Every structure is written in C-alpha cells, then in structure tokens.
Amino acid sequence: MALDRVSFNYNGIKAVDELSLEVPGGISFGLLGPNGAGKTTLIRLMVGLLRPRTGSIQILGKAPSRKTAHLIGYMPQLHSLYSELSVWHNVDFFAQIYGMRDKHRREQQIEEVIRLVDLWPRRKDPVLSLSGGMKQRVSLACAIVHKPPLLFLDEPTVGLDPELRVTFWDYFTALTQQGATLIISSHTMDDAAHCHRLAFMRQGKVIAQGSPDELRQATGRPEATLEDAFLYFIHRDEGNA
Amino acid sequence: MLSSTLSIAMREMPSHAFTIAGRIVRQLIRDRRTMAMIVVVPLVVMSLIGLSFPEEGVLDFIAPALLATLALFFSFLLTGISFLRERSQGTMERLMASPLSRLDIVVGYLFGFFIFALTQTLIIVLFTIYVLGVNYYGDLWQIFIFQIVVITGAVNLGIFISTFARNEFQMVQFIPLIIIPQVFLCGVIWPVEQMPDYLQWLSAVLPLTYAVDGLRDIMLLGRNLIDVGSELVVLIGFAAVTSILAAITLRRGAAS
16 A cells, blocks of 8 residues: 655644655554644554545555555544444444445354453454453444455553553454555554554654664664654654744 | 436445344344333323323324324434434444445435334324323324324434533533424414414424324324425425435544
C-alpha cells in the first residue's frame, strides 16, 4: 500500500500534511506519535472513511472504495461493538456484512477467531457483561474474521494490562506469519519495538521511518532506546522548521 | 442514461439489508423492557381511552389514528436512538469502512422496524376488535400496506433527526418537538375542521394528518387503498423526502 503526498484538513487545521508512505506486504507497520499527531485521521483516510484533499492513496494497487473494503479489516479506537448482542452474534454480524455467505464456513471461521482471542467459553455472553480487555479482544475478532490481507488497528493496545498486551502481540505476529499486513497506531514505544517497520509521526507529518534498529542507530548512540530515537527526530524536525 | 442509472442501482442493491434487519430484531428482542413497551403501551393507551370516553364511537374514531401515531412514534424514536448509538459506540464507523452500501443500512433498518411496527399494528387491531369490541371495515392487508408507507417515513425521519442529537436525552427531546404537535394538530383526538384556520393550514403540511385520514377511511368507512390514493401519495412523498435526507446525513459521525 502506498500514499503519495496526502493531505487532509479538519476545520482549517492540517491533520495530515503532504504525507507520503509506502508499506510493504506481510509485515507489521507501526504509526507512532503523540495524541493529535494525525494517526487516526491517517487510518481513516486509508480505510476510505475520509477522502484526501490532495494526493492519492493506493490499497493493494487500488484507491480505497467499497470495492476494496472486503480486503481490509478495521479495528477502530472505540470498542465499536453491539453491547446487547453476544460475542458470537457480534462476530457473526461482521462476518456476514463482509460477505461470508456460506453458513458452514462462516461458523468455522467465527469459532476460529473467537478461540484465537480466548473467548470461546464466553461466546454466548452479551458484550456489555465483558471487561474492557475482553471487549478489545472481541473488537479484534470482528476485524479479522473475514481474513483480510490488510488490517488497520487504531491503538489496539490502549488500556490493556501488560499481560494482555503481550497476548495481543502474539495474535499480531500470528497474523503477519499468515501473510497479512498490519498497520498499527500507537503512542507507546513498547508497541513500537514489536513492529517490523515504523513511521514516527508529528503534526500530520512523518518525521522518520525505518525498522526499529535503523531508527535507533540513526541517533548515533548505540545504547539509544526507541524513545530516545523519537525525541531525537522531534528535535531534528524542530531544527528544520 | 437509463442503463447507467440501472447499473448503479444494481451495484447498490441492498444485498445485506436482511443481515442488518436481523441484527436489529435480535437487539430489540434481547431488550425485554423495550419489547414490553412496544406491546403494552398501545394496549394501555387504548384501554384508557375506551374507559375515559364511555360514549359510543369515540374509540372507533381514535383507534385508527392511534395506529398511525404509535407506528410513527415508535419507529421514529427507536430508529433515532439505535442510529445515535451506532454513531456514539463507533459501530457506524465499522459499517462505513465495510463493503456495505448506504442503501443496505437504510433498507435494513426499514425491514427491521417493519417487523416490530406491523406486529404492534396487529396487536392494536386485534385488541380493539376483540377486547374493546370496536367494529371495523377494511382489510388487514390494506392497513398493513398503508402502515408500511407511514413507517418508511418515520424510520428515515429518525435517521435524519438522530444527526442532530448527541445523546439519548437529546433524542427524546425531539418527541415534544416532532410527535406531540402532530398528535394535537393532525386530527388524532379532535377533528381538524374544528381548529382555527391557521392551525388547519399547519396540519395540512404534517404527515400524520394524512396517515390518520387514510387509516380512518380504510377502517371506519371500508375504503380501499385506491380511494385513499391522495393521502397515500402525500405519505409516499414524505417517505421519499426523508429517505433523501437520511441518505445524505447517514455518513455523519463516521467521518467526523
């Protein structure tokens, strides 16, 4: 997937500013930046919820539209679930709207993803009876049930305890091993370290991209952490401005 | 021109409407209190009117009007709140990023609410006939078709109005603004002809006036859908206008 000089404004404020990005297939790609850096806006542009004011976006070779929608999975920042419905019925609903018509295959796949997120014993419970972390897992299950080759996860690890965070990264690694491309936004460097490639974002721009190691080495200090690297690029960006 | 319109229509076919309708039905059925409200409220209202106006004929006169009023009220309010929740809980964003078309969503909501509102209509009709002993002419299927047009307008109005509410409280505040004036001005309780001129003009632009007139003609006078054609045309027009407004405002909340 590729973005070419994409811009988007909210009420005159540049949320995404002449941003170019290329994401190779089969990896996890981290969008890192503070709140308000434009990560969510960028994801909304890529899933086709927003249209760029200028520039172009290509998803698997095509502009995002309803025709490419079945190729992507999207986990928004909110849990975005029907709280009265059970875990099963939530996942089933999203499986159906993503065109999984064959009942037998659909049910197999629903079972597979509910087991993957370790909620099989709770499948009949309404979502409103689940804890925050469990809702997050249902939300992930809804986004991946149709096995999309391209997956957008908007701050998927926010509010998770450290143990569950590790579990989530196990899921993500399993998905990339199956060939999926993951685009994950986050503001924690803990998530960043897990990604194959990263883009540091600030004020609607990408200020640096590369693998976690490359970004660390760019600071010129061997002991630098990703946090150090992020601060280094922010200072450099301020110096340029 | 025609072929391109047709091909757009084909592409926009609401193939997932039943999936959405099924979800709405499941959600409402799970909510026992709302289900009870849909069934019990009309029966209580009908019984109260029957008991408080002992004169013959008052209930006959009011019952058809209540069919339309309650279909409008419940479909409008429940659609509005359901849509508001789609937006506030973020599921709208998921729907909009999915392969669904807007038509899928609107038609799905319509099918879902047809089931509830027509069940309600059936309960009211049976209750008034068998329990309250009111006599009606007119076929049930004609009443149903007429109600489907009323409900279509109400569901679309609910979708449109929900864009102006940020939470359930604000949605409920549209009841005194949109429903109550129609109850007073559209001949539900007293005939429109007895009101001052300027209120009669006002009632002429309110959809419930036509719904009440049409259902009374069908049920009290035994007229058919062709006889009430002019009322039906106005209501179809109302449904068409509200569906355009609903389609335009549908995306809001998913991309803000």
